[in-house]
Amino acid sequence: MQAVSLGEEADGTLVLTLCGELDFTNAGTVAAVIREAVAGHRPPAVRIDVAGVGFLDSSGVGVLVQGLQSAEEVAARFAVVNPGDKVYDQLRISGLLELFNVSGAPG
């Protein structure tokens, strides 16, 4: 993982942008960043942009699941957006497309 960046939209949506490979080597750190950001901001919605994520292993999927749970704790809507082919495939196999509100196949 090269970077996690945080942003906030006008309606209060917390946007987390992830870049690089999300795997067992950085899962703990990234999960903590997301958890603290969500708990700190208590936004109405959380969006995780994974356009820059090239690879996701099972620990990486776990990070996104923890993001979903953090959002549920503050009753925020949750979405994972812009997955590339591999990440989309990984989320499809994990049965998470619906839970993560991933809309449409990658284009």
Added chain:
Amino acid sequence: MDGNRGYAQRLAELGAKIEKARLSPEIVCERAAGLLAGRSGCRIDDAHSHMRLLATQQGSDVGTVAASVIAALETGLPLTTAGLFTTRSEERPEPEPRRPAPPHDVIDLPGWAAVAQQMLDVLPGRHIVVSPQRDDDGRVVDYRFAAVSPSMVDLAGRTGAQLVGDRVSTVYPEIVGGPVWRAWSDAVADGQARTVAPVSYVHHDDGHATEHVLTVHVQPVGAGLLNTWVRQDEPGRLADRIAQTERLGLLGWGEWDLVTDATVWSDGLYRIYERDPADGPMPREESDALGLPEDEAHRRHAAEAFGRGETVDVTTRAVINGRVKWLRAVIDAVRDTDGRPVKIYGIIQDVTVRETSRRKLAEVEEQLREHRQSLATEHRVATQLQQIVIPIPDAPIELPGLRVGVRYLPAEQASRVGGDWYHAAACGDGSIILAIGDVAGHGLHAATTMATLRHGLAALAVTTTGDPASLLTHLNQLIFLAGPGATIATATGVVARYEPDTRRLTWAQAGHPAPLLARRGATAELPRPEGPLLGASRRATYATATCTLEPDDLLVLYTDGLVEHRSRSLRDGVAQVAALLDRILAAGEPEPMEAFLTRLRRANPDDDTCVLVAGRSP
């Protein structure tokens, strides 16, 4: 005499302190252990153990053994052990240190010049003796170098020995007729000493001219004149250098004259003890009281070494203005001919920064070592746990109507082991439950979740339900039981139920790759029913799919380590595995299940991989 008695008393106090240090039982033991270790080449710890063993065998205490060890080992050594500072008040010791006698190889040379040279050879400082050269009328016309200090190097780099015998007018023509020259003439005439200052001396070297300001003391000696040359900037330069050294090195020095009881501290020492120089040196009782009690043993060692006449080098802590400082002290004494100290001097260095960082480093190293150890332990436990939870069979398991083969490919790194599991067993109603699962993450946490899921499944299949979708729903709930605050583990899995009577396979999955089915030479993924991974949502539901196994069908359940790779898609990974199975079946190998399991290669070296193959019994 009062001063005499005072010195005797101070000596006696010092002696008592050293004696006390020497007699301390810990010191005796430490010293004996040190001697023993040094003599035998063993470790200090081993020496201590050996002495304890001796004490037990002899029925005595360690202190006695240590004392006898010292007595035995010290025999023949020139170590003084008692009465170092026995004082006789009627004998006043020489207060001045005795210098080693100079070599006497020049003493028989004739003439006063030889005597002068002999004196300069042993006299500190830089001096020149010149002898006046007279003409036939007895007038002084020049001077000749009669003796020069051996340490003398003039501004042109000429050494003392090179100058002796030369005429001054030849070597230093600039001097002729100058103020020094005139002072010499006057001193020769009236026999009185004089000082000439300032004397400006311009030195030419490779076209560069440097000016030096000198002070010259002229003293008539015998037939000649003794000259002492001092660069005027020299005393100042030396003081500056010392002050600079003290500041840069956080150094200070102190002196204690035992005869006069005078104590002198340098500026650096005042800085170290954060004391106003106007208050004078700190009384010794006061500075002694600053030491931490924990360092008592070090101080005793040091006192004892001092008593043996050694230079002490000890680092101890002192509380100065409420702050602990690490102070390194190098202490030595000027002693009289009987070895009794006359003057004690010490250099103190504030090594707090160095000690603190050294100790922090040691702490970090220790933490790293513990961390490595705990990691190693965790890996070992995780691996063992996995072996206990999922013992991998060497040969296919024969179940009613079904043969099941299993292969486990551990991750390349031991630390990456943990998390993959399988299950293959008949449940009470005659059906067979097959399952494979993968817990995200590695190590002890993953292995624990794996054990929970695997055993949970085995129990639920026998007691509660044989329905794969219901079983996954229960496992999902089990994962959420980890408790509030705990990180919820995530896991994926496939659960299948095979009924031997109808050959029907019912299966469900939780975020897991679909099983592969090899049928009539073609291997493909089974169409996958819905189901999110375990641990994603408490409300997750799972759907089932069914198929019927034909006689030569092979069903492959696997974890994603088999097909997942950073640089290619999952689809490619699955296609490779399917192609391998197709090749084996096309070759008509007699035991295709075994052949397939043997030839499997892990796609992802970072992940462990579990593969389960099932086929109808012949």
